[in-house]
Amino acid sequence: MRTLFATLAFGAGVSDIHDSAMDTNRKDIHNSDIPVLCRSCEARHKGMCGVLDSAELVALSRHTRLARHSAGKELAAEGMPVESYANVMRGVVKLTKVLEDGRQQIVGLQFAPDFLGRLFAPDSAVTAEAASDVDLCRLSKSGLERLIAENPKLERRLMEQTLRELDEAREWMVTLGRKTAAEKVASFLYLIATHLDPSADSEQKGRKFILPLTRGDVADFLGLTIETVSRQLSRLRAEKVIAISAVTQVDVPDLERLRKRCG
Amino acid sequence: MRTLFATLAFGAGVSDIHDSAMDTNRKDIHNSDIPVLCRSCEARHKGMCGVLDSAELVALSRHTRLARHSAGKELAAEGMPVESYANVMRGVVKLTKVLEDGRQQIVGLQFAPDFLGRLFAPDSAVTAEAASDVDLCRLSKSGLERLIAENPKLERRLMEQTLRELDEAREWMVTLGRKTAAEKVASFLYLIATHLDPSADSEQKGRKFILPLTRGDVADFLGLTIETVSRQLSRLRAEKVIAISAVTQVDVPDLERLRKRCG
DNA sequence: GAGCTCTCTTGACATGGATCAAACGGGCGG
């Protein structure tokens, strides 16, 4: 991990030697003309960069740099201007909003390879905070916006991610508005189990993962208190729907059984 | 109203005589080359059609027809294929999701001149239902998708509406997750007061409107029961924050005072 | 390894909103 950082950080600009002229359609069979930073990146395939060819990746990588942040770091603040967008490469970012008196609600979680940032708005409507340690691939605001204007495929891809986020937000509104505390906690675990490890074999019956959120975060996500979250987790454990070996270490032996608890 | 219907319905195709060749930049000073259906439409200015010039409007109007529905009509069903998009021209459409056991949550309200429909998805993730009597300008799915592919401005406009909807959904998640019943009801009234009448003078201190939703709808929107909604409305009335002359007739004498109740 | 701190868990109690029940009222058909 420590070494990865150096590799990626210094690798970012290296491929600029590449000739950006009209060899746009060449396939990247050998990866030789893909920027180093992109080679191991989730977003390169499933994220927004999946629509870019190697020349475009190279062009984009000129406006790009890896940023590594540890858990708790505030990445953008509600109501404050944002000067860059980002792709989540590793870890989880929470998007929160607060009421005047301090009540807080998590309104979104972003996993690799999600795009981070509110396009076309001068400032952020939410606070973005690293929930776990995260790696971001930061993109300059103007650079990406220019690229979007030139590249309809990219705009389309971002449109699709935005629509997916809207679907997810609406799905979550049902959870917030109509589910019991027990169902909320089950729904949360199910969400994490199915989103956290993109490489997981989807045919597998169960999942093990390290919770990237504290109990407080979970409470803020579900519109509950820490105590209620804790009690419901204990109940799920008592009923053998989950096993918790350490506070953040969750084992779901049977995803389908968990899903049945989601309401 | 009765006559308007006939005018619009038959007017829709009339302007097809217009020459769609390269006079794209002409301004519509006299409205003479704007399709009849579009002339009185909110979406024409503030909605997605605002980015279209008269030639494009004419082209679009070939795939367009006015549809009038009365309150309660189901316009799209969760999980079912959709064959058309629409613009809301008048009235309010509610988007709902249900849990298996019948618990229901409204996940969005669409007012004129909002765009209605989930772009690029084969079927709807939500149920859309006319909350009041509504007029829709229906657009064929394939027709609009083709137009979007050809017209970056239109795609951008729809992207912006989608982003705004996402912002609103997240705003509402705070309401659902963290506000008290009293704050929820106040927030709902505030939302309606500020969204319902697009022509309202924004400098005016108060608002009067006819609630386009039943108490049951309001409850489904707020994640509450009918009884709780009713009680909170009574409380707001007792405290003179609102006046209710008939069940659906609400008078907010001081918007700012209402906003203070929103948490 | 003792003690500190921080997060989490568990218990006891309080309360906001749900549930159950009944009365009210406006619109509509007869």
Next chain:
DNA sequence: CCGCCCGTTTGATCCATGTCAAGAGAGCTC
């Protein structure tokens, strides 16, 4: 005009979840 119907309001009670408080476990410093 009467009476029914359906949506709404209001009241009485219950219960899920919040609040307050104490204890448990894990990591950190000295």
